[in-house]
Amino acid sequence: xxxxxxxxxxxxxxxxxxxxxxxxxxxRLFAERGADGVPLRDVASAAGVSAALVVKHYGSKDGxxxxxxxxxxxxxxxxxxEVALSPRPEPAELRSLAETVAGHLPPGSAxxxxxxxxxxxxxxxxxxxxxxxxDVAVATxxxxxxxxxxxxxxxxxxxxxxxLTNDLGALILRRHVADVLGLDPLSPEGTARWGAEILTxxxxxxxxxxxxxxxxxxxxxx
Amino acid sequence: xxxxxxxxxxxxxxxxxxxxxxxxxxxRLFAERGADGVPLRDVASAAGVSAALVVKHYGSKDGxxxxxxxxxxxxxxxxxxEVALSPRPEPAELRSLAETVAGHLPPGSAxxxxxxxxxxxxxxxxxxxxxxxxDVAVATxxxxxxxxxxxxxxxxxxxxxxxLTNDLGALILRRHVADVLGLDPLSPEGTARWGAEILTxxxxxxxxxxxxxxxxxxxxxx
DNA sequence: ACCCGTGGTGAACAATCGTTTACTATGGTG
DNA sequence: CACCATAGTAAACGATTGTTCACCACGGGT
Numbered sequence: 167x168x169x170x171x172x173x174x175x176x177x178x179x180x181x182x183x184x185x186x187x188x189x190x191x192x193x194r195l196f197a198e199r200g201a202d203g204v205p206l207r208d209v210a211s212a213a214g215v216s217a218a219l220v221v222k223h224y225g226s227k228d229g230x231x232x233x234x235x236x237x238x239x240x241x242x243x244x245x246x247x248e249v250a251l252s253p254r255p256e257p258a259e260l261r262s263l264a265e266t267v268a269g270h271l272p273p274g275s276a277x278x279x280x281x282x283x284x285x286x287x288x289x290x291x292x293x294x295x296x297x298x299x300x301d302v303a304v305a306t307x308x309x310x311x312x313x314x315x316x317x318x319x320x321x322x323x324x325x326x327x328x329x330l331t332n333d334l335g336a337l338i339l340r341r342h343v344a345d346v347l348g349l350d351p352l353s354p355e356g357t358a359r360w361g362a363e364i365l366t367x368x369x370x371x372x373x374x375x376x377x378x379x380x381x382x383x384x385x386x387x388x
Numbered sequence: 389x390x391x392x393x394x395x396x397x398x399x400x401x402x403x404x405x406x407x408x409x410x411x412x413x414x415x416r417l418f419a420e421r422g423a424d425g426v427p428l429r430d431v432a433s434a435a436g437v438s439a440a441l442v443v444k445h446y447g448s449k450d451g452x453x454x455x456x457x458x459x460x461x462x463x464x465x466x467x468x469x470e471v472a473l474s475p476r477p478e479p480a481e482l483r484s485l486a487e488t489v490a491g492h493l494p495p496g497s498a499x500x501x502x503x504x505x506x507x508x509x510x511x512x513x514x515x516x517x518x519x520x521x522x523d524v525a526v527a528t529x530x531x532x533x534x535x536x537x538x539x540x541x542x543x544x545x546x547x548x549x550x551x552l553t554n555d556l557g558a559l560i561l562r563r564h565v566a567d568v569l570g571l572d573p574l575s576p577e578g579t580a581r582w583g584a585e586i587l588t589x590x591x592x593x594x595x596x597x598x599x600x601x602x603x604x605x606x607x608x609x610x
Numbered sequence: 611a612c613c614c615g616t617g618g619t620g621a622a623c624a625a626t627c628g629t630t631t632a633c634t635a636t637g638g639t640g
Numbered sequence: 641c642a643c644c645a646t647a648g649t650a651a652a653c654g655a656t657t658g659t660t661c662a663c664c665a666c667g668g669g670t
Contacts, residue, residue, distance in 0.1 A: 184647080202425060205627060216649050217628085223647095227628065285561065286508045296564035310594075317595030324585045327569055328558075335557020336550075339507065342518035347549055363546045371593040372532075373539030406617080427657060438619050440660085445617095449658065616666090623660075630653075640643085 185223050187213040193234050197276035197283060201231050235291040238280050242295075245270045246302065262361060263299065263330070264337035268352040278352065282338045303330040316368075336360070407445050409435040415456050419498035419505060423453050457513040460502050464517075467492045468524065484583060485521065485552070486559035490574040500574065504560045525552040538590075558582070 191212040195204045206227055210217040224230040249266055268278055284292040303326040310316040319325035336343065336351045343360075344350040351360040413434040417426045428449055432439040446452040471488055486500075493499055506514040525548040532538040541547035558565065558573045565582075566572040573582040 206629090207627075215647095218630085218650080219648060221629065285564065288563065293564065293567060296561070297568055300564075300568045315594075319585050319588055319595075321581060321585065323569060324571070324581050325589075327565055328582065328585050328589065331557040331561050331565060331573075332554040333557075334561060335553040335555075338560060339518070339553050339556060341510065342507065342515065342522075343549055343553060345515060346519055346522040347545060349546070351553075359543060359546050360550065363541050363543065363550050366541055367547075367550065367590070368594045372537075372590045373541075428659090429657075437617095439658085440620080441618060443659065611670105613669090615668095617664105619662105619664075621661085621663105624658095626655105626657080628653105628655085631651090632649105633651100634647105634649075636646085636648105638643105638645095640641105 184213060184215050184219065188215065188220055188223060188230070189233055189237060192230055193238065193280055194276045196231070196234060197279035200283060200287070201227075201234075206230075232291075234280070235284065235289075238277055238284070239291070239295065241277055242267070242281065262336075262364065263302065263333045264352060265357055265361060267337075269357075273353075278337065282334075285334060286338060299330055299334070300327060303327065332364075406435060406437050406441065410437065410442055410445060410452070411455055411459055414452055415460065415502055416498045418453070418456060419501035422505060422509070423449075423456075428452075454513075456502070457506065457511075460499055460506070461513070461517065463499055464489070464503065484558075484586065485524065485555045486574060487579055487583060489559075491579075495575075500559065504556075507556060508560060521552055521556070522549060525549065554586075 188209060192204075192209045195209055195212060198204075206220055207217045209230070210220050213220075220230060221227070224233055245267065248270065264278075267281065271277055281295065284295050286292070304323060307316065307318070307322060307326040307329065311318050311322070340350055340352050344356075349359060350356045410431060414426075414431045417431055417434060420426075428442055429439045431452070432442050435442075442452060443449070446455055467489065470492065489503065490500055503517065506517050508514070526545060529538065529540070529544060529548045529551065533540050533544070562572055562574055566578075571581060572578045
């Protein structure tokens with residue numbers, strides 16, 4: 167059907183045909199229900215092939231899982247590189263990493279959900295992803311400090327981690343937020359209200375009159 | 389073995405014996421590996437009983453799951469009530485909800501992890517839990533506003549949700565934070581550095597000199 | 611003494627799921 | 641043409657898992 171007359175595309179660069187379909191459907195279903203919880207046969211029938219072909223291409227279900235992990239990581243890295251070369255020299259503050267991901271992706275893309283699930287499911291790829299995100303957050307905070315947009319806290323590494331987990335919390339819990347607020351923080355119209363609130367807090371704090379360290383007691387519990 | 393001469397304790401108030409052991413071990417294992425991913429036989433052997441007894445007591449695995457959900461919700465509500473009657477009339481700001489949970493629980497308690505998993509796994513009980521947490525966050529922010537410790541933002545409901553997801557992000561991602569920082573944000577010694585950073589941000593913002601709304605452009609992307 | 615509800619067990623059942631095996635079609639190459 | 645690698649399938653296998661069944665012990669009530 168599809169004309170695939172690449173002479174000998176032996177490498178994994180020939181993404182097309184049923185193989186890519188399997189990977190894409192696996193990504194979609196894994197993002198929805200989690201890798202465990204999706205039978206191989208479901209992936210196969212979603213891709214319009216037999217279950218045996220899936221293992222023929224990817225060796226095993228773990229192999230498919232790894233392939234999807236690598237693919238998502240590649241997409242994420244590509245997006246990161248594109249952002250680094252973005253037309254605005256000012257790195258748009260932190261801009262919310264999750265917002266950036268959602269903005270540079272098709273609206274209903276499963277990649278966002280899959281990234282969240284990688285972080286939550288606790289596999290080695292999730293750990294690697296978080297380490298990468300942490301490095302980005304540290305570098306971003308450093309850039310903001312250099313640009314005079316922020317101060318390093320008492321411990322810049324802790325501050326970067328706080329900013330990162332704040333961001334990822336909204337990404338992971340977006341369904342629940344949309345439930346109680348009627349507003350998906352990653353949707354284009356949600357970005358306005360949600361992101362504005364975050365920027366306000368980051369700019370001026372919560373606004374209460376208590377920035378002065380009172381001689382009351384520094385710690386409530388020992 | 390254990391003297392349980394309550395005449396006809398038909399209600400679920402007779403917590404003791406093997407039944408409670410099953411529930412506790414299920415809670416521990418479910419928190420570790422997720423409810424799917426833990427065979428009934430593992431729960432049974434961890435509790436020192438047979439698999440058949442588990443379903444005799446809880447009807448099915450879903451029944452056990454529901455029982456654990458309800459138990460965790462009850463523990464959480466009890467903790468919430470205890471905090472509400474706490475010796476400090478000032479509600480200790482938001483104090484980080486996750487911190488409160490971790491503080492009022494045995495150090496290695498599985499309840500914390502189980503709560504995080506409930507929020508992530510996307511079941512109805514997770515939705516109910518988040519709604520409850522959201523109500524608490526809205527009420528807490530309102531109390532802070534009344535006490536002059538914070539201002540409602542442009543939209544207090546959004547601000548409460550932001551504070552909540554910030555908190556829960558640290559709870560859900562604590563393993564990853566501990567990995568990159570060598571510091572569990574929920575541990576007693578982690579609370580100092582992590583919580584201090586958060587309080588600083590909430591008190592004064594990130595500290596950069598940009599709180600003035602510049603006439604540049606309010607939104608980067610349409 | 612008789613019965614019966616409660617707590618408990620081990621073996622068997624049936625469904626699901628990952629994987630293997632044997633087999634077919636097809637199209638390019640020596 | 642003969643060959644063979646590639647893409648593909650259907651069916652069966654084996655392990656795991658939730659659930660059920662038949663059975664045992666025993667401690668009160670009447």
